[in-house]
Amino acid sequence: MDHAATPLADLPLDELIVCPQCDATYRLRRPKHGERATCSRCHTALITPRRNAGLQIIAVALAVLVLILGATVFPFLRIDAAGTSNAVSILDAALAFGGPMILLSLATAALIVFIPLLRVMLTLYVLIPVVLDRPPARHAIPAFRLSEGLRPWSMAEVFAIGCAVALVKVADLADVEFGPAFYMFGALVVLVIAQDRFLCKWSVWQSLEHPKKS
Amino acid sequence: MVSMAVSGTPEKILSARELGLVACTRCAKPWPMGTETCGRCGHNLISRDELSLQRVWAYWTVGLMCYIPANVYPMLLTRTLFQVDESTIIGGAIELAQYGNWGIAFIILFASVAIPLGKFFAVAYLALSVQLGWVTSQRRRHYLYEVVEYIGRWSMIDIFVVAILSSLVQLKTLASINPGTASIFFALSVIFTMLAAQAFDSRMIWDAQAKDEGPNHHD
Ligand SMILES: [Zn+2]
Ligand SMILES: [Zn+2]
Secondary structure, eight states, X not given: OOOTTSOGGGSOGGGEEEOTTTXXXXXXXXXXXXXXXXXXXXXXXXXXXXXXXXXXHHHHHHHHHXXXXXXXXXXXXXXEETTEEEEEEHHHHHXXXXXXXXXXXXXXXXXXXXXXXXXXXXXXXXXXXXXXXXXXXXXXXXXHHHHHXXXXXXXXXXXXXXHHHHHHHHTTTSEEEEOHHHHHHHHHHHHHHHHHHHOOHHHHHHHHHSOOOO | OEESSOTTOOOOOOBTTTTTEEEXXXXXXXXXXXXXXXXXXXXXXXXXXXTHHHHHHHHHHHHHHHHHHHHHSOSEEEEESSOEEEEOHHHHHHHHHHTTOHHHHHHHHIIIIIHHHHHHHHHHHXXXXXXXXXXXXXXXXXXXXXXXXHHHGGGGHHHHHHHHHHHHOEETTTEEEXXXXXXXXXXXXXXXXXXXXXXXXXHHHHHHHHHHOOTTOOO
């Protein structure tokens, strides 16, 4: 691929990459493992390959799956004041808006539990065959596209920070105890952020487009 | 970090559109202009979304309209042994400040007032700058766009705090907290502002430059 002088317009489309944010077109140059290829105009990361990224993402996704399921069912906060107490799980919190605000409850449950869960499962579904050098799973391409489209609506980590703010607010009203799920949710935040950093979308698309024949 | 451009040569960056290509915004692959869906990922291909700005303004308007009742109606209904307290977003922050919790009052005002208002201004500024065809400060405007996109979802914190408080603080006769009407308007406002930011086609920030850039351009 050493024809730097060739004008972009004369290169085959397979050797071009376009920044999705600003439309700048570049000759495709694959960075080494651990390097990041960025758009020189708007600095969007274009290709961010990492060694064993697939395995790392699968491990993190499995951990996230367990954590979401655990944190959803077990109580994560418990409050005590003058003899009365109350313990809530994340699903309880999501369903706090009753009556006419039931839609808000459904939206909250989707944003903090169901969408993150769906994204994790889609990620596992798409990446496991890729990492095992198998042909892609059926409908892997729309599955990965859906997963990427849902990214901004997956708000588990926003909810976790919300927990911290809520605790400060009730601290002077009552004693608050953290349940096991609270720490699980803390771990979840770190893992979700790690997962987004490990994942090189371009590499996934590339391997879905040119699957290794087994 | 590796820059995609060939190093050392400050060559003019060409957009896919100038090369007669349309790029997939999901998977970054170019196709000949006129291709309708991406052959790699199946995403719809649109070189520049002509209706983008109309959708931005539509979502923006709905978001702003929801933000007003979000501040007028109470966000939290707090019932303790002796009194029922209905506090709006700003009222709640002022109350905290009166009790000496300046830090938290500031955080709430920042997260629920300064950031939402800032987002409305930023989206309007970006949309206007594209409509008026500005050629300056692309880099700064693109950065502003990324900040708005990133910050959008964090505004949901307020709703989650209300959800946690209302489910947690249910201590029979002693005290209880329930969500107020403002919470649904606030959530809608956040969601519509997120949709407005997503509808904005950031590639248009760079088009004006591509058109007007002469040989003497300095960056
Ligand atoms: Zn770019
Ligand atoms: Zn595509």
